[in-house]
Amino acid sequence: MSETEDSPTIPIVGGTGALGTGLAFRWAGGGIKVVLGSRDPERAADVAADVAGRAKGEVSGMSNADAVGTGEVVFLTVPFASQSETMAAIRDSLEPGQIVVDCTVPLATAVGGPPTQTVGVWQGSAAQQAQKLAPEGVTVVSALHTISAQGLADPDWVPDEDVLVCGDRKADKARVAELISRIDGLRPVNAGSLETSRFVEQLTPMLISINIRYKAHSGIRITGLPEGDPFS
Template sequence: MSAPSSGEAIDPTTLTVGVLGGTGNQGKGLALRWAAAGIRVIVGSRAAERAENSAQEYRDATGVDHIIGGHNAHCATEADVVLAAVPWESHAETLTGLREELKGKILIDCVNPIGFDKKGPYPLPVEEGSAAQQAEQLLPETRVTAAFHNVSAVLLSDMSQPQVDCDVLVLGDDREATDVVRALADAIPGVRGVYGGRLRNAYQVECLTANLIAINRRYKVHAGIKITDLD
């Protein structure tokens, strides 16, 4: 199923979502929540066996069978929308290796370039401006968006929590693509997708995760963000 075009109602359950880095914490949490919402999910990894092992774990956790695992290339090829939830250190290499498979697809980049030292988390400089802008440069024929940076992986993965109470800022230059991504955010109970501007504004959203990590460590919580004065 292709992503809807302008003017069509967006039903996220008609989409297949691939999760690159689906064996990591953020990818796991989003894969679980989307699958529980009735969305077909493909877990991607460099090792197909590892991906399928994770998919089996997620099927057991959600009680649904529309989660499969496979190599990253299979994940990118078969999905309508692809989430990049890979470590920053392998971001460029992973996406470059999937340039052909990601042509024409909507890519959601949720990678946070963050470092840690004895003072705590801090944002890393990115030559292209942001991780999302790096993806845009590496994938000129892909519809790149940025979202899901500031959602707690712990809360997403805890299926005993019926809702995840936060907003998700969705950034991108392709309005149809950002509408699809907002619908995927809305599919998670308690989450609201909010258009947050052009892709050039992704860096500060990526950096905000360092602040949230510091808050979480200080107050022993799993903080997210909420945008006020919206219906």
């Protein structure tokens, strides 16, 4: 891996889509190197060039499996219907000690339903399903479910919201929180263990429902928190 603690590289599996490119736009614009993964390396390179140009930053593209090896913390931004298949495709490329940040929302669109509903997941949440599919020594943290990809891609949109981070190891959540806080206007909040992700994943269809009515990029804000870092 070419990254260092001060100068991370952020691989995004399924990074050519709405959320991946939105995050890449923000991180790259803030001087962080981003690698977009795709099933199609050529597509990844084309999309990366476009994002790099808009963000005036460093973004490259490659296969999902190759992207995984470029950074310690790997973001997974694929539709729920392809989460299992994608985890299987990157499984052999993941190394013990790596963190997979699962952003998957089990929207009912996976079975032809509306985006204002979800489907049940046997393991309890999409994040817990990802953990089941991860190799030994790789931990899953869940985050970013309530952030609007459209908003992230819009240079005029100034985020001012919280990101609920769920995971079973404090140190992993702290690592992920540090990367999230590098996007101006996003405050990571320690929401609890990975199983808490089942609640967080249900917030997205509610926000989509609000967005439809207000034509907005709504988000969430947790009130009443003391100052200080709940991840350390």
